[in-house]
Amino acid sequence: MSAEPILIIDGGLKSLTIGRFTFGETGPSLQASYEEKSIPQDAEESSQVEAWASALKKLCKAHNLSGKAIWVLPSRYVFTAMLRFPHVEPSKQAQLIAFEASQCLPFPLKESVWDSTIIADDGSQTGALLGAAKASLLERLAEHAEDCGIELNAIYPRSIVDAALYNASSQKGTQATLLIHFGEEHIHFTFCDHHQVFIRCVAFSEGDFSQDFFLSTLDVTVEHYQEQTGLVVPQHYLLSGTSACRLKALESLKPRYGDAAILWNPLDLFGLKSTERTHAEEGLANLYAAALLTVNPEFTSVNLLPMQVLRARLLKREKPWLTIAGLCLLLTPVPYWLFFKKMRSEYAFKDEQVQSEIQQVEAINASMELGQARLASLETSIQKLQDLGAAEMYWSGFLDDLQERLYRTKDVWLDSLERSQDEQGNVMSERVDLVGRLLLTHDKAVDDATFSQETASLRVYDLVESLSGSMFIDRVEEINFDTKDKQVLKFKLALLLAH
Structure with missing residues (x-):
C-alpha cells in the first residue's frame, strides 16, 4: 500500500466534507476530517459547483490541504441504470454498452461522461452497472479542484458506495440483502446477492414522506429487481442514513419482515469511538466507502473522471519535455543548411541531378496522397462494418425479446x-x-x-x-x-x- 495520503471529498448538497486517509495492511485509516457548511440549500447545478469550489478553497487554505483526491458526487447529478443484454465476447461489450447507454441516458451521449462495470454474467445474459453525468459539470469540478492544488484521481457516484460498505462488513452473508440508505434527497436501494449488485435511486422529500409511499416504492423496486435479474426476494433489510425517515420506514417493515429489518450504521465497521463520530456521520460514511472503493478492486466502482481532464493533465506534465524536443528539432537543420550552401557553389553543374531527385520526391508525395485516399476509403468501409455489427446486435436483442414476450403470452x-x-x-x-x-x-x-x-x-x-x-x-x-x-x-x- 502507498504511504502517500489521499483526500476523500464528499460534495453534499448542504455541506462539503474532506477526509485525509492513509492506507496500510488493515485498510484505510482516517487521519483527520474537515467540514464546511456554508453551502446554500436548493442550489442550481451551475451554482452548486461554485458553492463546492468556494467551500473547498476555504478548507484547503485553512488546513493546508493539497494532493491526490477522490470526489463523491450526489445522486441528484448522476444517472445510474442497470443494463442487461445477451452475453457477448468481452471485446464487444463496450460497444454494446455504449449503444444501451445512448438509448437510456436523459441527456445526449456526446455531452456526458459515463462509465460502467460488469456485475453479473451467467453465460447467456450479462448485467452491467452504468453511471453517467454531464461532462460540463465534471470538467468544471476538476478545474476548480486543480485551482486549489487538488488532483482528482476519480469521481464516484454516491449511489454506488453502499455496496462497498456492505462487502466490507460482517453483515455480508450468503443470502440476498437489500440496503436502504436515506440520503439528503434520494433513497438508495442496493441489492447485494453474492457478487451481483442491483442499484435503484428514488427521489424523496422528508416533508412529503409517508409509510405508504415507502412501501409502494419498495414493492416496485423489488419487482423491477426480480424482472431484471431473476434472483430471489431479499432475505435481509438494512436501513442506514441520518434522516428521521428511516425510523418511519423501519416501523412499516417490521410487520412484514420482523427481525430481518434492522437499522445499520456503516461506521460500526471501523471501530470509531463516540468522540470521533461527529454530527456529520453521513459524510464520514461516504468518505470511508470511497476509500474502500479506491483500494479494493473487487468492489463495484464507476469512475466519472472525464478523459479530457486526464489528457490535459498529461500534456501539462509533458509540456517542458515537448518544448525541449521542439527546440532540438528547430536547431538540427542549421549545420546541414550551412554545409549545403558551401557545396552548392562548388557543384552547380549537378543541378540537373537535383531536379531529377525533386521529381522523384514529388512522385513519392503523389503516391502518399493516393495512399491517404485509399486509407480514407478503408475507414469508410470499416465504419460501415461497425454499423452493420451494431445493427446485428440490435436485431439479435429484438428477436430474443420478442420470443420471450410471445412465450409469456x-x-x-x-x-x-x-x-x-x-x-x-x-x-x-x-x-x-x-x-x-x-x-x-x-x-x-x-x-x-x-x-x-x-x-x-x-x-x-x-x-x-x-x-x-x-x-x-x-x-x-x-x-x-x-x-x-x-x-x-x-x-x-x-x-x-x-x-
Whole structure:
C-alpha cells in the first residue's frame, strides 16, 4: 500500500466534507476530517459547483490541504441504470454498452461522461452497472479542484458506495440483502446477492414522506429487481442514513419482515469511538466507502473522471519535455543548411541531378496522397462494418425479446415476420409486420358468439400490451384479427420499432 495520503471529498448538497486517509495492511485509516457548511440549500447545478469550489478553497487554505483526491458526487447529478443484454465476447461489450447507454441516458451521449462495470454474467445474459453525468459539470469540478492544488484521481457516484460498505462488513452473508440508505434527497436501494449488485435511486422529500409511499416504492423496486435479474426476494433489510425517515420506514417493515429489518450504521465497521463520530456521520460514511472503493478492486466502482481532464493533465506534465524536443528539432537543420550552401557553389553543374531527385520526391508525395485516399476509403468501409455489427446486435436483442414476450403470452406462434422501412419527411422508420395465430380456449357453457368476440379481443390485446412494453418497440400501429375460427385466432400486427 502507498504511504502517500489521499483526500476523500464528499460534495453534499448542504455541506462539503474532506477526509485525509492513509492506507496500510488493515485498510484505510482516517487521519483527520474537515467540514464546511456554508453551502446554500436548493442550489442550481451551475451554482452548486461554485458553492463546492468556494467551500473547498476555504478548507484547503485553512488546513493546508493539497494532493491526490477522490470526489463523491450526489445522486441528484448522476444517472445510474442497470443494463442487461445477451452475453457477448468481452471485446464487444463496450460497444454494446455504449449503444444501451445512448438509448437510456436523459441527456445526449456526446455531452456526458459515463462509465460502467460488469456485475453479473451467467453465460447467456450479462448485467452491467452504468453511471453517467454531464461532462460540463465534471470538467468544471476538476478545474476548480486543480485551482486549489487538488488532483482528482476519480469521481464516484454516491449511489454506488453502499455496496462497498456492505462487502466490507460482517453483515455480508450468503443470502440476498437489500440496503436502504436515506440520503439528503434520494433513497438508495442496493441489492447485494453474492457478487451481483442491483442499484435503484428514488427521489424523496422528508416533508412529503409517508409509510405508504415507502412501501409502494419498495414493492416496485423489488419487482423491477426480480424482472431484471431473476434472483430471489431479499432475505435481509438494512436501513442506514441520518434522516428521521428511516425510523418511519423501519416501523412499516417490521410487520412484514420482523427481525430481518434492522437499522445499520456503516461506521460500526471501523471501530470509531463516540468522540470521533461527529454530527456529520453521513459524510464520514461516504468518505470511508470511497476509500474502500479506491483500494479494493473487487468492489463495484464507476469512475466519472472525464478523459479530457486526464489528457490535459498529461500534456501539462509533458509540456517542458515537448518544448525541449521542439527546440532540438528547430536547431538540427542549421549545420546541414550551412554545409549545403558551401557545396552548392562548388557543384552547380549537378543541378540537373537535383531536379531529377525533386521529381522523384514529388512522385513519392503523389503516391502518399493516393495512399491517404485509399486509407480514407478503408475507414469508410470499416465504419460501415461497425454499423452493420451494431445493427446485428440490435436485431439479435429484438428477436430474443420478442420470443420471450410471445412465450409469456402463451399458446401463440408466428407464421411470418416481415421487415420494412418507411421514410416520413427526413426520418427513416423501421416497421415489422407479424402474422400469426393464437390458441383460444373457453368454457363450453359460454355462448360461442359472445366468446369469440370478447375472448379474442382480450387475447389479442394481452399480446399487444406485452409487445408495447418492449424497449425495442415504439408502438403497435395496426391490429387486425379474424374471429371466424373459434379455436384458433389469426392475427396481424404492425410494429413501429424504436431506435
